[in-house]
Amino acid sequence: MTDASKKSAALARPLTGIVVPMITPLINNDTLDNEGLERLIEHILKADVKALFILGTTGEGPSLSYSLRHQVIERTCRQVAERVPVLVGITDTSFTESINVARKAADLGAQGLVLAHPCYFPAAQCEIVDYVTDMAPKLPLDVFLYNMPSHTKLTFSPETVRKAAQIKGVVGLKDSSANMFYLHKVQVELRDRPDFTLLVGPEELLAETVLTGGHGGVNGGANMKPQLYVDLYNAAKARDFTKIQSLHDQVMDISSKIYSVGAHSSYLRGLKCALSCMGICSDALAQPFRPFGPEERKIIAKNVEQLGLKQ
Amino acid sequence: MTDASKKSAALARPLTGIVVPMITPLINNDTLDNEGLERLIEHILKADVKALFILGTTGEGPSLSYSLRHQVIERTCRQVAERVPVLVGITDTSFTESINVARKAADLGAQGLVLAHPCYFPAAQCEIVDYVTDMAPKLPLDVFLYNMPSHTKLTFSPETVRKAAQIKGVVGLKDSSANMFYLHKVQVELRDRPDFTLLVGPEELLAETVLTGGHGGVNGGANMKPQLYVDLYNAAKARDFTKIQSLHDQVMDISSKIYSVGAHSSYLRGLKCALSCMGICSDALAQPFRPFGPEERKIIAKNVEQLGLKQ
């Protein structure tokens, strides 16, 4: 490994550009698709993405056994080999298990952590501030907050983000609320903190996030077509509206043709099915999800073709 | 241990009467209050309760590290010594970790399991049915479903309960929805299954649950005053309305004077604070919760006195 590659694995402050919330290729609920994982990483790293985020929502992190989570971290870090930073999701119902995964992540060579609210128990904002205050000093790596109200049913209020941003080791926020009003309120709270990273989850909001001062996107579609999201990020940075419009349209097409098929759990099932149709990895999902049946797969296969995802 | 005591640890079909969702006495986030646990178990078992349910919501199960959960199971089973069945909460974000806890529970001498939805990922009803169908054969003990929409944001629909009830090893439902209409719809679906246990969570609904055909209650207040809930169950079984009214009034008084103090997370903080004021165990809570401060503690102490909880 060269010094140059090592440098690229350090976490920039702020972290700008495209972070890829990597899916976890599985053979079944408890078995990693190792070859699929290698192919997927190499596929993604062809583009100039700025980090991999593993074991997040798109990575089905909370659904995997700890033994499998360790494997995912170990294999990913080895394969990435510090070409980009690896961020590891440590969201858990248990404070202590979050720290356990964090330590494993540091041992295995990851560069950062991502922490949503403790799911299960509803907590008040003051309890959330205390939670982060207590956890950060115990974490061996820098940590991003992960605002994911659709799954945790809680929100880091803008004021809570401001307080948490003052804690050593808390370096950014990944917001998956799809609520730009929320993001702007957070930006107001953090006007004096240009080093604090603000990333937005839904790829459908990438253009405006960058246009209005956000640092980048955490975009699931980059598992399939990483260059598209890098290009859109760059176009938005350059304020090239002709390109923005055309690339944003492609992002919306992926959204409607890959993530909206089937009656339920369409995003994850569609994304994994597409990657399977592209020959990258298996479409197996961890419990409680199941792959699409033949009917939906046929639709996805046709749309993959039509969207030019298969190359 | 006599044969008689052994017999009482077998799970009745249906299980009737009062099940105690035991709090977990803690010294801090990762340390069990062993003496408190022993005192608490002996305090509870003075009354004719029908089972202990550990590591549920009241037991803060999902907040504890696995190592601590194993200790809770081990210590509880040892102390109870089969005087009543011990039920163990195995709710988790991960299918495999639920099974891991279940196996530990069986090894350590527990008699049954309790399973809520996988929290974190929203799942469709068909996915929930599959989840239970896949898990039940892997569980070493009988399992109760645990309907807890306020925490999991999902519900076992009445039709899903009917389907799940046909799976070998699924023996009952604990409903904490506080929605009796829901319970009655479940009862309609299970008219031909008098062996399938239906228990209701909020103690404020114990009387009517039993009066309208439910099998019993899973009542947090029984940590403090187990005899009260046993008496109310018996009065409801006997349809002694004079007693029912007076005992239900006491239950409501505990509800308003112990569970409604403080601005947030009042149930768990109030319950543990009361047990601490009663000299039974520490009031420490697992993350993300904190014990009441001196002001709220003063109110609880006064109310404990007034309610005659301290004896």
Next chain:
Amino acid sequence: MTDASKKSAALARPLTGIVVPMITPLINNDTLDNEGLERLIEHILKADVKALFILGTTGEGPSLSYSLRHQVIERTCRQVAERVPVLVGITDTSFTESINVARKAADLGAQGLVLAHPCYFPAAQCEIVDYVTDMAPKLPLDVFLYNMPSHTKLTFSPETVRKAAQIKGVVGLKDSSANMFYLHKVQVELRDRPDFTLLVGPEELLAETVLTGGHGGVNGGANMKPQLYVDLYNAAKARDFTKIQSLHDQVMDISSKIYSVGAHSSYLRGLKCALSCMGICSDALAQPFRPFGPEERKIIAKNVEQLGLKQ
């Protein structure tokens, strides 16, 4: 009209027994089915019900034009001829229009009013208390509060009910939350007010409402089979559990066979379709609802037969 009949139209304190939330028979969105209305009222009044409640949720009150609401009040009061009290729903987005309907109701001979939260604007509990405090003195008749969170997205908190109960002219609460825990908290707040009426909306909870101290039910099914609900009320009052079980089972059968057909808006469409199959009135609904199509109507017709609703 005899003195006796006049007496029965006065509002008892508390009002006990079965109140019928009458559907509004329509020919189309703006036209009353006058003959249907007459038949329906006579059908209902064969049983010993204690009041008619018109222009509530079941009566589609908020969907009707004011001119049509006036007709419903006028025709109903004339037909009922003080055999029972007529309660009129005055829920509105506008404070002043609620009062306008209330005055019309008094002029046309109604005996009481029913008021939910002002729908549309979310209001804080203190604003709700002020709202009722300001409105009550302007109302010409006694008023029941109407807790209907599924439609107004607001709740009268138990404390708000206690405060409102101190206002002159506020005589009771109709709770349609399906949450018996809520009802018990309200009962605690009103322990010293045996005159304040507590009625519960979902008929599936009639038995336990009466068994645990509620005063009666506001039961939509009584449009079809009023005697069933009167009998269940009486059985619950008499604590005759053999009768309660059998009658409650019939109520649940109506619930699952009439109110659960079709993909959406099943309660109102099912209820009106059943009344149409019974030959009582048209199945037309006000906007935004439409009657069942032939497929669902066939199912309802069969179920009406099977449930013995057609006599």
Next chain:
Amino acid sequence: MTDASKKSAALARPLTGIVVPMITPLINNDTLDNEGLERLIEHILKADVKALFILGTTGEGPSLSYSLRHQVIERTCRQVAERVPVLVGITDTSFTESINVARKAADLGAQGLVLAHPCYFPAAQCEIVDYVTDMAPKLPLDVFLYNMPSHTKLTFSPETVRKAAQIKGVVGLKDSSANMFYLHKVQVELRDRPDFTLLVGPEELLAETVLTGGHGGVNGGANMKPQLYVDLYNAAKARDFTKIQSLHDQVMDISSKIYSVGAHSSYLRGLKCALSCMGICSDALAQPFRPFGPEERKIIAKNVEQLGLKQ
């Protein structure tokens, strides 16, 4: 009135720029502040706004009596004198009353209508499509759909918007969901309909709405400082990012200093209080709201000063 002024009152297709959701100046719940209304309209029309929208959410439309709504329409149309189009909110619980207000609006000289879901009854998407399909032909003026999930608890799904856009007379959508992902999905559905107006409600999203292809904003803050929103719209159209950033910051400052004061109902109370501090009109609100007390008013007065709203 000149021809030129008449022309400006015709509704452009699409309607672009800033539409002002005018507050309704009140003396009390049932009395219009006529002088305040005149001052407010003249204050607003100093800037190049493209329409006034009266009786919307900001205008407290659903809270006002019909008689008062008629006065607001009449006075506004007279004062505006076709200098800009006047759009009238016709949202109602009753289909027929919506049409009644619409007819009055046309008679009194308004140019367009705005229709949210029928509040109160939850309706399915197919019912909403039918609702609009049935209503549009009965309306004397073009109508905008009004997506307002926080108040109606319903959403026009992107597919529903596409269907509704095919109905004659339905000319646009005002989206107040604060969800740009939703807006982009609507844009995908309407790619072939550049004439269909897409406006966004929260002013905090004005910049990105225009940058990503929306036609303009419906911005409450324009009651106070119309030129700011016109300038931001123009800067976004011109893609002048230096100006955008500075103007967007001012918009966010108004948001945090005027709309976030007090414990509840902060937007409307803050906005009217600020207008009162600016000497434009009274701060009276319709039921169920009340003006701020002296403490909050002091904060608003200071913030009005600091934000340079008083000139």
